[in-house]
Amino acid sequence: MKKLINDxxxxxxxxxxxxxxxxxxxxxxxxxxxFLVRADAPLRGKxxxxxxxxxxxxxxxGGFVGFGMLDAAVPGPVFTSPTPDPILAATQxxxxxxxxxxxxxxxTGDVLNFETAADLAAADGIxxxxxxxxxxxxxxxxxxxxxxxxxxxxxxxxxxxxxAAERGDDLDAVAGVAEKVNSRVxxxxxxxxxxxxxxxxxxxxTLADDEIxxxxxxxGEPGRExxxxxxxxxxxxxxxxxxxxDLPFASGDEALLLVNGMGGTPQIELYIVFxxxxxxxxxxxxxxxxxxxxNYTTSLEMAGASISVLKLDDELTALWDAPVxxxxxxxxx
Amino acid sequence: xxxxxxxxxxxxxxxxxxxxxxxxTGWTIRWIRRCAEVLAANRATLNTLDRDIGDGDHxxxxxxxxxxxxxxxxxxxxxxxxxxxxxxxxxxxxxxxxGAAGPLYGTAFLKAAGAVGAAQSLDATALVALLTAARDGIxxxxxxxxxxxxxxxxxxxxxxxxxxxxxxxSPVGTVLLAAxxxxxxxxxxxxxxxxxxxxxxxxxxxxxGHRDPGSQSTSLLLRAAADLMSQR
Numbered sequence: 001m002k003k004l005i006n007d008x009x010x011x012x013x014x015x016x017x018x019x020x021x022x023x024x025x026x027x028x029x030x031x032x033x034x035f036l037v038r039a040d041a042p043l044r045g046k047x048x049x050x051x052x053x054x055x056x057x058x059x060x061x062g063g064f065v066g067f068g069m070l071d072a073a074v075p076g077p078v079f080t081s082p083t084p085d086p087i088l089a090a091t092q093x094x095x096x097x098x099x100x101x102x103x104x105x106x107x108t109g110d111v112l113n114f115e116t117a118a119d120l121a122a123a124d125g126i127x128x129x130x131x132x133x134x135x136x137x138x139x140x141x142x143x144x145x146x147x148x149x150x151x152x153x154x155x156x157x158x159x160x161x162x163x164a165a166e167r168g169d170d171l172d173a174v175a176g177v178a179e180k181v182n183s184r185v186x187x188x189x190x191x192x193x194x195x196x197x198x199x200x201x202x203x204x205x206t207l208a209d210d211e212i213x214x215x216x217x218x219x220g221e222p223g224r225e226x227x228x229x230x231x232x233x234x235x236x237x238x239x240x241x242x243x244x245x246d247l248p249f250a251s252g253d254e255a256l257l258l259v260n261g262m263g264g265t266p267q268i269e270l271y272i273v274f275x276x277x278x279x280x281x282x283x284x285x286x287x288x289x290x291x292x293x294x295n296y297t298t299s300l301e302m303a304g305a306s307i308s309v310l311k312l313d314d315e316l317t318a319l320w321d322a323p324v325x326x327x328x329x330x331x332x333x
Numbered sequence: 334x335x336x337x338x339x340x341x342x343x344x345x346x347x348x349x350x351x352x353x354x355x356x357x358t359g360w361t362i363r364w365i366r367r368c369a370e371v372l373a374a375n376r377a378t379l380n381t382l383d384r385d386i387g388d389g390d391h392x393x394x395x396x397x398x399x400x401x402x403x404x405x406x407x408x409x410x411x412x413x414x415x416x417x418x419x420x421x422x423x424x425x426x427x428x429x430x431x432g433a434a435g436p437l438y439g440t441a442f443l444k445a446a447g448a449v450g451a452a453q454s455l456d457a458t459a460l461v462a463l464l465t466a467a468r469d470g471i472x473x474x475x476x477x478x479x480x481x482x483x484x485x486x487x488x489x490x491x492x493x494x495x496x497x498x499x500x501x502x503s504p505v506g507t508v509l510l511a512a513x514x515x516x517x518x519x520x521x522x523x524x525x526x527x528x529x530x531x532x533x534x535x536x537x538x539x540x541x542g543h544r545d546p547g548s549q550s551t552s553l554l555l556r557a558a559a560d561l562m563s564q565r
Contacts, residue, residue, distance in 0.1 A: 076431050077390075079388050080390055080394060080431045081433070083427065083428050083429060083431045084427060084428070084436070108433040108475070108530070108532065109431065109433040109434075109435075109436075112433055112435075112436035112437065112474055112475070113432075113435065113436055115436070116427065116436050116439075139535060145528075145529065145530075145534035145535055146529075146530050146531055146532070146534045146535075149535070199393060200380065200384070200389045200390070204384055204389050217532075217535060220388065221388060221532055221535060222535070222536060222539065223535070
């Protein structure tokens with residue numbers, strides 16, 4: 001496996017160091033403990049928003065630190081949750097007296113480490129609320145699993161909650177907006193190839209040349225079922241079916257459609273996916289009024305994509321349109 | 334040739350060692366050092382188990398955590414208690430391991446430390462209390478029950494076996510051995526299970542036939558404790 005790295009041990013530190021230099025106008029970096037904060041943090045009276053998780057999903061989460069989105073991101077080792085101390089330090093660094101929201105993807109390690117950090121922050125006198133993102137409909141039965149995973153819908157939660165915090169909402173209100181986005185977004189993904197964690201050096205699973213994995217998570221963990229490769233339109237239909245069933249969409253609804261690349265799939269293919277997804281939604285009477293296409297929640301070099309559909313209303317649309325200035329999302333400012 | 338070298342004396346020696354076994358601070362430190370050795374030696378094996386049904390880094394993470402403890406053990410003073418050693422292990426694991434294993438094992442050692450308090454040496458009652466508190470701490474954080482294909486499938490049989498051995502009046506070494514044996518069987522017994530917690534739970538029936546890596550690391554930690562007896 002060929003990778004543009006120096007030493008598997010230094011992958012995260014060197015990437016963050018590069019990010020720090022490239023985006024010095026937007027973020028500051030603490031190297032030990034490792035976390036990234038908005039250059040102007042902490043903002044007095046503004047709710048701080050902290051997210052984080054294993055590295056390897058870039059631009060999630062560091063790429064979303066900045067005006068109108070996250071106040072801090074805590075990168076763990078590749079595909080491994082950060083420990084509680086950097087999460088606590090990031091929480092302290094962005095607390096402007098109005099409390100801090102933790103946005104956590106529903107993976108066991110992330111949930112446990114953020115929970116421990118939130119306990120420590122509370123003991124330190126910081127008010128913390130936590131919203132767990134679990135938008136992945138590929139997980140059928142939450143009763144017999146660790147629950148639905150937090151995947152690409154996380155970007156939408158972070159953008160919209162970030163806008164709510166930026167306009168001055170209090171902690172409960174910002175958490176409420178984050179919960180609202182999470183309750184209205186559904187995602188499902190597909191992998192065409194596995195990915196290789198740098199320190200492991202070999203793929204976490206194998207797929208034959210003509211096989212794809214439907215319902216993939218974002219850590220190279222296998223998904224719902226393995227099938228033979230099909231044309232893009234048929235794959236899109238497989239992904240959209242469970243999404244539309246799960247969240248009762250009605251004719252006349254407005255939606256945000258996110259087609260997210262897993263890291264190794266070119267834009268040209270993502271737009272082929274987007275074309276079909278928009279067509280299916282149109283057939284159902286659902287209007288795509290906002291869209292996002294690109295690599296936003298990746299799984300290293302995995303080829304594949306995920307589709308997220310967020311049911312919009314006027315409030316969510318306005319918050320989506322609000323100005324944002326991060327390295328990965330930037331408009332209106 | 335001393336009388337002790339006669340083949341027939343081996344069992345008697347073990348019994349003698351068992352009876353004389355004191356789980357004091359020195360023992361606790363030796364146990365943790367032995368854990369670090371065993372986890373380093375099993376790093377690749379644990380990674381492979383984790384790659385089959387998880388994300389392939391359990392050996393990596395556990396090895397990093399226990400290696401980080403070693404230099405801190407050197408700094409302990411003579412007045413240290415077994416409980417203080419366990420607490421040091423807990424805080425180090427929480428801040429170095431990451432993933433799910435960090436908070437789970439960290440909480441286990443933290444609760445174990447609380448259970449033994451300021452005791453200078455652990456008798457069989459204290460050992461059972463230590464194991465029970467560790468297991469309860471993991472359940473509190475991870476909310477898994479027996480049969481979910483997690484480390485609890487090694488911990489709960491270990492607690493039950495230790496408790497039964499203690500009730501039967503066995504000395505502390507025998508209690509420890511019973512726990513280690515039960516954890517080992519428990520880890521093996523995760524192989525045919527479908528996972529209901531953690532990342533493996535997303536695999537459904539595809540997790541069948543694979544051993545849970547957390548149950549295996551639990552088995553290794555308890556075996557490391559039991560191994561110290563034969564080393565004496």
